[in-house]
Amino acid sequence: MNQSGVPMVPGTWRAGATAARSTPRDIPSRMTAAAVRSIPLVLVLLAAARTSVATPIAAPHVQVELVADAAAVAPGAELSVGVRFVLEDGWHVYWQNPGDSGEAPRVAWDVPAGFAVGPLEWPTPERIAVGPLVDFGYGGDVLLPARVRVPADLAGARTVHISARASWLVCDADECIPGSAPLALELPTAATPAPGPDAGRFAATRSRVPQPPPPAWRLSTRGTPRTVTLAVRGFDGSLEPPPRFFPRGRSVIEHAAEQRVVPVAGGFDLELVRWVDATGDVPPLDGVLRVGDRAYDVTAPLAAPVASIATPLAFAFVGGLLLNLMPCVFPVLAFKAFGLVGLAGEARRVARLHGLVYAAGVVVSFWTVAGVLLALRAGGAALGWGFQLQSPVAIAALAGLFFWMAMLLLGVCTVGGRFMGIGNRLAGAAGLRGAFASGVLATVVATPCTAPFMGTALGYALVQPPTVALTVFTALAVGLALPYLAITFVPNLARWLPRPGAWMETTAQALAFPLLATVVWLVWVASLQGGPDAVRAVAIELLLLAAAAWLFGRFRARAARAVAMVCIAAAVCVGARIEADVPSHVAAAASDPTWEPWSPARVAALRAAGRPVFVDFTAAWCVTCQVNERLALAAPAVTEKMRALGVVPVRADWTRPDADIARALEAFGRDGVPLYVLYPGAPDGPVRILPQLLTPEIVIAELDALTKGDRT
Numbered sequence: 001m002n003q004s005g006v007p008m009v010p011g012t013w014r015a016g017a018t019a020a021r022s023t024p025r026d027i028p029s030r031m032t033a034a035a036v037r038s039i040p041l042v043l044v045l046l047a048a049a050r051t052s053v054a055t056p057i058a059a060p061h062v063q064v065e066l067v068a069d070a071a072a073v074a075p076g077a078e079l080s081v082g083v084r085f086v087l088e089d090g091w092h093v094y095w096q097n098p099g100d101s102g103e104a105p106r107v108a109w110d111v112p113a114g115f116a117v118g119p120l121e122w123p124t125p126e127r128i129a130v131g132p133l134v135d136f137g138y139g140g141d142v143l144l145p146a147r148v149r150v151p152a153d154l155a156g157a158r159t160v161h162i163s164a165r166a167s168w169l170v171c172d173a174d175e176c177i178p179g180s181a182p183l184a185l186e187l188p189t190a191a192t193p194a195p196g197p198d199a200g201r202f203a204a205t206r207s208r209v210p211q212p213p214p215p216a217w218r219l220s221t222r223g224t225p226r227t228v229t230l231a232v233r234g235f236d237g238s239l240e241p242p243p244r245f246f247p248r249g250r251s252v253i254e255h256a257a258e259q260r261v262v263p264v265a266g267g268f269d270l271e272l273v274r275w276v277d278a279t280g281d282v283p284p285l286d287g288v289l290r291v292g293d294r295a296y297d298v299t300a301p302l303a304a305p306v307a308s309i310a311t312p313l314a315f316a317f318v319g320g321l322l323l324n325l326m327p328c329v330f331p332v333l334a335f336k337a338f339g340l341v342g343l344a345g346e347a348r349r350v351a352r353l354h355g356l357v358y359a360a361g362v363v364v365s366f367w368t369v370a371g372v373l374l375a376l377r378a379g380g381a382a383l384g385w386g387f388q389l390q391s392p393v394a395i396a397a398l399a400g401l402f403f404w405m406a407m408l409l410l411g412v413c414t415v416g417g418r419f420m421g422i423g424n425r426l427a428g429a430a431g432l433r434g435a436f437a438s439g440v441l442a443t444v445v446a447t448p449c450t451a452p453f454m455g456t457a458l459g460y461a462l463v464q465p466p467t468v469a470l471t472v473f474t475a476l477a478v479g480l481a482l483p484y485l486a487i488t489f490v491p492n493l494a495r496w497l498p499r500p501g502a503w504m505e506t507t508a509q510a511l512a513f514p515l516l517a518t519v520v521w522l523v524w525v526a527s528l529q530g531g532p533d534a535v536r537a538v539a540i541e542l543l544l545l546a547a548a549a550w551l552f553g554r555f556r557a558r559a560a561r562a563v564a565m566v567c568i569a570a571a572v573c574v575g576a577r578i579e580a581d582v583p584s585h586v587a588a589a590a591s592d593p594t595w596e597p598w599s600p601a602r603v604a605a606l607r608a609a610g611r612p613v614f615v616d617f618t619a620a621w622c623v624t625c626q627v628n629e630r631l632a633l634a635a636p637a638v639t640e641k642m643r644a645l646g647v648v649p650v651r652a653d654w655t656r657p658d659a660d661i662a663r664a665l666e667a668f669g670r671d672g673v674p675l676y677v678l679y680p681g682a683p684d685g686p687v688r689i690l691p692q693l694l695t696p697e698i699v700i701a702e703l704d705a706l707t708k709g710d711r712t
Contacts, residue, residue, distance in 0.1 A: 320479020361439020
């Protein structure tokens, strides 16, 4: 189907004078009478299929064959197969977006049970001028490869038979001829893989497949009703030859229009002409950017207007307020509550001072997180909010901290109480240290959560200059600290606090159990990040801390306290060495087999096939993510609705660092998880982003709205 909505009917297309006096939107199809001429071709193809399934198919102006990069198939080893087109001079086939006309090749695979074929990998195309039009495609000798997952069990199989039905459209400047043929390949099995004669061809082709952009690049899209600009920052290379952009969607830009390169400080702008029939807001640009002799797979989010900083500041402030209600902040509420009760009898000046010091602890902590995050991103690291929790060391440290806090609340020992701000110890200098420590603690335990409005604000902040980014982080910190600050400054609010009494000890002991539950959750996260060895290391760490707490609480002798300090030091050492001692363990965040693992290629393949996709960007250490998954995404009504509508659920696990996921989050203007994205079945349809707090009703409503949009 071309951009005007006219189906591409198989046949011969004579462009000639009609194309010269028409716009790309007026041209129907170049294919007419060659359908009749192709009848002998079909007979030839059928005869070739009967005689030799491995013989290349000779079609008009093109030779087609199925090839592999291996001479033999080994159990469990990766195999690559591909459709190879050898074209006559002047003829071409098309890219996945063919441009102003044409149709991309299609391949339907038939492989043995247990094998799985990935999506086609498309090399960077060339611009092909056809009269006033521009197509995207390939001439000469081109290979479209795909990776094949070979099962580990090939017992009894001596050969592997792989077949495919390929269809294509081959064109020159005047006519197009459709083609279709069955292709087959038979490979022997072997104990170890052996490269085949086409291995070099596959390697050369994959060197032309677009790669993710460098981490230092910052991409954004801005535009007007007639233009759209791809802004690239963090680029310091040559602009010769001029960069070129190939959109994945056919109704995004005018393919034949000039692409103007504008050098700017720290990068360049690529000014494009919007599709002539485009209406509404400028969409984020998604496609391939060729710079020099390399090509990159890019998705550029919409740039926030410079004057709109007030909105991210408001979002950050409200997100900080709501962060107080998130389950990950609950463990620190015990210390905050006792601190407020302990201040009930103090002078107003002392209470206000504690509120200010607590707020200072929150703000300084957020500044520290922001500074580290901005510095690492400037160095090329693909990181976002909660990045420290992607490390087993950070998980072990949090588990040890919460376990020690629980020991204090249970009364096993009292060491450290004056620093944690329990009860009346908040008074005086030690209390001020405790107030500041409580602010730091509130920030630390808040990092596994992303409150509503917060993701948008942080996504904006991290693509801005450092001063703007720190301003947004400050607004977030003020929002988190405000409730405690308000109670210490407003006497009427403080009067609602209960008086100190014996109830405090019982309440403290009861509040220790949510902390221990948090420790259990952190041990589970450690198991996903580092496997059984990480669990063993964290268990040893907790055992040493328990021994230290018992020694501090049971004995007063200096020798016992010295042994306790040794236990604490040993616990710290065990936790700090988890990263070095435990091999990287790929977490199966999608423990539910109904969820497919995420990859950009998989999502692109599903969308190209017309399948709607629901992507859950999540992490095991993200409490909000886990709550949403259990209460909303795992609800029977939601899973049944997805199944009924043919929506493919895909899960992107960010438990461990993943640069592709970080770039995908940034493309949506986000800097952390959770993020829920619903892609329509139509490749050019609008992408829907769901709220960060889900209910089954919200998800079902979005699914219904998406399918209604696809049908209209």
